[in-house]
Amino acid sequence: MARKRGTKYQADVVIDGVRKRPSFATLAEAEAYENAVAKGLPEIGATTFKKFHETHFAFIWGDNGAPQATQYGLDALDQFIPASKPISEINSAFIISVVSEMKKTGVSNATINRRLSVLSKLLKHAEKMEITRKPPMDFLKEAEGRERVLSRAEEAKMFQYFDHMGLTLSGAVVRFLLYTGCRLGEVFSLERERVSEGRVTFHYTVTKTSKTRLVPLIGPAKDAWDTVRKMSALDKPFSLLPRDTFRDHWNRFRGHMGLLEDDQFVPHMLRHTCASRLVSKGIPLPQVMMWMGHRNIQTTMRYSHLAPKDLDGAAKALMEDA
Secondary structure (H helix, E strand, O other), rough: OOOOEOOOOEEEEEOEEEEEEEEEHHHHHHHHHHHHOOOOOOOOOOEEEHHHHHHHHHHOOOOOHHHHHHHHHHHHOOOOOOOEEEHHHOOOOHHHHHHHHHHHHOOOOHHHHHHHHHHHHHHHHHHOOOOOOOOOOOHHHHOOOOOOOOOHHHHHHHHHHHHHOOOOHHHHHHHHHHHHOOOOOHHHHOOOHHHHHOEEEEEOOOOOOOEEEEEEEHHHHHHHHHHHHHOOOOOOOHHHOOOOHHHHHHHHHHOOOOOOOOOOOOOOHHHHHHHHHHHHHHHHHHHHHHHHOOHHHHHHHHHHHHHHOOOOOHHHHHHHHO
């Protein structure tokens, strides 16, 4: 049982047969540590913001198919939340102040919401460990269909740039992203055996939604795959290219286009472009949902404004066999 020792509070637990008596600044932290150990959760360690997310990252997001994206979100939060900030002091008022500071940097509401989602999950974990109570969190309104998409002219310049600069692997990645609509993490995790008979299987173990989907491998995406699998003998061919190297190449391309200030001109934009093109060509939303691997139809509905408004085709279908 936790007790006071001098100016500190000492917890008393047994882990793997070994008795431990770590000290904490407050009684609440000491008791939270004892509760966490009793529940079989990872040790708390320090309960300051940065130390907490570093200690518990693997436990919270280790099964995520794209943990790097989460890490980028935490890195961004580290710029606005002091490393020494106790988790227990992150309340609604503090979160509002953080959002205000993020807005001053010019990032989009969508980007802020992704960061808040990461923070929300972290605080929910802290609440389970009885360290704090997760405060209510209001997400910002995102404009419908505001996601940046790549124009056909920009696509041509993108392919030309990577080819001209001799960045073959990065050129293959952008082609694969654009013509499969997959996530960046899914590219680098794609196993050779998942591609066969003109289709690529994005397995549930690496997808964001824990669902497996089968997508046709066509055009530039097929060319990209053929290029990479010949260049690499690895089980995951795209992993021949370090992810950080790809991001560096992308940022160089972004600078070449004069779009360094466009915070939506990011690799994930290629996924939005794929979905937008499918919908604008009249592909039914349920099919687009299956192609993209969206968790629910509401996500796909963000692209509904791009669907053809001409209902003559629907009218013709009603009259068939009449």
